Amino acid sequence: MPALTDEARAKVNLTLRVLGRRADGYHDLASLVVFADCADRLTLESGKPLQLFTSGPGGGDCGETADNLVLKAARLLAERVPGLQVGTFSLDKQLPVASGIGGGSADAAAGLRLLARLNALAHDDPRIMEAARLTGADVPVCVASRSSVMTGIGEQLSLAHVPQMPCVMVNPRVAVATAEVFTALGLRKGEILTDVTDVVRSRKWPTEASSMEQWLTALGHAANDLEAPAIKIQPIIQDVLLALRETTGARLVRMSGSGATCFALFDSDADARAAGQSLRSSHPQWWVHAGAIG
Numbered sequence: 197m198p199a200l201t202d203e204a205r206a207k208v209n210l211t212l213r214v215l216g217r218r219a220d221g222y223h224d225l226a227s228l229v230v231f232a233d234c235a236d237r238l239t240l241e242s243g244k245p246l247q248l249f250t251s252g253p254g255g256g257d258c259g260e261t262a263d264n265l266v267l268k269a270a271r272l273l274a275e276r277v278p279g280l281q282v283g284t285f286s287l288d289k290q291l292p293v294a295s296g297i298g299g300g301s302a303d304a305a306a307g308l309r310l311l312a313r314l315n316a317l318a319h320d321d322p323r324i325m326e327a328a329r330l331t332g333a334d335v336p337v338c339v340a341s342r343s344s345v346m347t348g349i350g351e352q353l354s355l356a357h358v359p360q361m362p363c364v365m366v367n368p369r370v371a372v373a374t375a376e377v378f379t380a381l382g383l384r385k386g387e388i389l390t391d392v393t394d395v396v397r398s399r400k401w402p403t404e405a406s407s408m409e410q411w412l413t414a415l416g417h418a419a420n421d422l423e424a425p426a427i428k429i430q431p432i433i434q435d436v437l438l439a440l441r442e443t444t445g446a447r448l449v450r451m452s453g454s455g456a457t458c459f460a461l462f463d464s465d466a467d468a469r470a471a472g473q474s475l476r477s478s479h480p481q482w483w484v485h486a487g488a489i490g
Contacts, residue, residue, distance in 0.1 A: 197242050200313055203235040204306040205341050206291050207298030207334060208365070208459055208489050209452045210358075211418035214381060216388035222349045223378055228401065228418070230343045230358050232365060233487040236303055237288040238266065240310040244284035246270055254289035254299075257371075265304035265331055272327035273311055281314050292483050294371035296426075296453030298334040305338035334453075343490060345401075357404035360490035361411070362468035366440060366475060367457040367483040368432045377454040380425035408463060412447050415461075419450070426455035433458065439479065443471035459489070 208230050215224040236252070248261040258264060266285050274280045285307060291299035308324050311317070317324060319339060328335040333350035343358040383389075402410045427433045433451060436458045440449045445467035446460040462468040465488070472486025 197314075200240045200242075200310050202238050202306040202309050204238055204291075204299070204302035204338070205235040206232040206365070206485075207302060207338055207341075207453070208232055208363070209296070209420060210415055210450070210489075212420040212422055212453065213390075213418070214383070214421040215390050217383040217385055218349075219386045221385055223381075223383065224348060225346065225350065227346045228343075228356060228358070228415075229337050229346050230356075230489045231341045232297070232363065232485070232489045234291065234365070234485045236290050236299060236306070238303060238306040238310065239286040239288075240283050240307070240314065241286070242281055242283040242314055246274075246282040246284070248285045248287060250287045250289055252287070252289040254291060254293055255287070257293045258287070258289060259293075265300045265335070266307040269304040269307050269327055269331040269335065270311060272330050273308060273324060276323040276327060277315065277317070280311065282311065283314070285310075292367040292369060292371075292457065294373060295367045295457045296372065296451065296455045297365070297367075297457045298338055298453065301332050301334035302338045302341070304328070304331050304335050305341070308335075308339060356401060358401075358490050359404045359406070359408075359411070360488045361408065362462040362465045363459055363487060363489045364440065364443070364446075364462070364468050364471045364475065365452075365457055365459045365485045365487075366436050366479075368430075368436050368479075369481060369483055370430050370432055370456050372426055372430055372433075372455040374454040376429055377422050377426045380428050381422065382425075408447075412461065415448055420452070422454050423451045426451060430456050432456065436482070439475060440471075443474060445471065461489075
């Protein structure tokens with residue numbers, strides 16, 4: 197059977213609200229998630245041992261492959277599907293690691309999709325979604341890689357209808373550990389800030405047919421609650437946000453996930469491309485992607 201391939205698209209949190217911390221230590225979230233037109237590429241060769249090889253610009257940053265989320269997801273799925281056919285994965289790592297855009301989670305989700313194709317499983321098979329949930333909080337939303345409102349610890353998903361929007365994404369090539377950011381947030385176990393149903397009911401997002409102005413207005417009333425604690429851990433995030441705000445045509449600037457990747461939304465593709473070129477010139481050490489999200 198020929199090798200199977202899939203793209204692991206970057207996840208962007210347009211908003212991220214922390215609602216509280218459960219007694220078990222997990223944090224309840226509400227986030228509007230979209231996906232970008234930049235991605236890692238994952239290949240699966242069946243009939244070979246379950247292992248992972250990495251390459252690409254970020255291949256050396258992936259750490260021990262035995263701990264990679266792609267293999268974790270595959271093993272979890274194999275525990276739930278008797279006789280699951282597996283194989284050898286090859287990951288072309290284009291996205292920065294530990295960067296708040298779900299690179300590892302998107303890779304794991306792509307691995308699950310490839311195993312689903314190999315074994316004739318539906319992508320929404322409950323066993324796939326259970327393996328995704330147990331692999332990591334961002335993996336379930338990455339399985340479909342469609343714009344969604346994500347609540348709970350990431351396992352509760354409802355489709356959103358977000359239009360394509362010109363965007364520039366920037367990462368200063370500084371890794372940020374999600375656990376450290378939540379620790380810096382400082383919530384105690386059992387501390388509730390607000391109820392998730394109140395947030396979902398009060399937030400009525402525009403539709404895909406709504407204008408860019410309507411979307412920008414709605415997004416402007418939201419925020420990323422992890423931005424401040426992430427800046428405390430990595431102050432360079434503030435520099436990235438400032439650099440994005442200073443680009444011509446930037447309409448909304450925010451951090452994604454737990455950082456350090458930040459993004460800016462623009463009115464036009466031309467403005468986004470120009471901003472990306474300007475940032476690459478002024479900060480050649482940063483990872484910069486000019487494209488679209490939605």
